[in-house]
Amino acid sequence: MEMIRVEDVRPNDLTPNVVGFWGLVSQSLAGMAPTCDVVAFMTAGAAFALVALPLSYLWAFGLMFIEVNTLYHLSKNRAGAGGYYSYVSSGLGPGAALVTGFMVSFYQVFSMAGIPVYVGGVFLPGLAHHVGLTLPSWFWIVAVLFFIGVPWMLGIMGIGPSIRVLATTSLTEIIFLIAASLIIITRAHSGHPFKPFHVGKVGYKGVARGMIFAITSFIGIGSHASLGEET
Structure with missing residues (x-):
């Protein structure tokens, strides 16, 4: 494979070899937002699946593996900044790709609008109230501006700094979730560890x-698709 030198890249081109393997992993983790999934989607899914929620996630993982495997094979031949647009365009044509591009854009816009509002206006004030703290009424405005402003600034700085920050924050997030999970498991003292993998009284x-809701937790796993030219 011919290596492309940075000095050979034209001014309007994306710089190759900027994002490595762990950068792509970090982007996918950040796209899925696992801590947000625990707070929002797992609690919502538990209302329906109850103790069988791990089984719901196991089934969802099997289904989403098909998507991830598809992205893997497509990226071997269609790696570009177009992401899903490039994949759909090569198979179904530009019309279907245009619809896909709008769908991805709408999803990103609504995510950027909804998640900061939820975290800054619902989750953090609720957490503060739970531990006995009272936040000022304007706190949610500052929180929303922070959660929108920081990613915007990183985007202006370029893909390199963005990926480095994502790698650090994603690693911290995963360590926290693993530690919290181990603490919960050790304190639960369950006498039936495999019970969550049975359908039980909730039925299929x-x-x-x-x-x-488990499938929704995996949304964002393909957010690295548009980094093909910079990998």
Whole structure:
């Protein structure tokens, strides 16, 4: 494979070899937002699947593996900044790709609008109230501006600094989730560790409903697709 030198890149081109393997992993983790999934989607899915929620996630993982495997094979031949647009365009044509591009754009816009509002206006004030703290009424405005402003500034700085920050924050997030999970597991003292992997009284209908939220937890796993030219 011919190596492309940075000095050979034209001014309007993306610089290759900027993002490595762990950078792509960090981007996917950040796109999925696992801590947000625990707070929002796992709690919602548990309302339907109850104790069988791990089974819902196991089924969702199997389904989402098909998507990830598809992205893997497509990226071997269609690596570009177009991401999903490039993939769909090569298979179904520009019309379908245009619709896909708008769908991805709408998803990103609504995510950027909804997640900061939820975290800054609902989750953090609720957490503060739980530990006995009272936040000022304007706190959510500052929080929303922070959660929108920092990613915007990183985007202006370029892909390199963005990926480095994502790698650090994603690693911190995963360490926190693993540690919290181990603490919960050790304190639960469950006498039936495999019970969550049985359908139980909720039936397949309850597990399937929980699976809807489990699938939502995996959304964003393909957010690295548009980094093909910079990998």
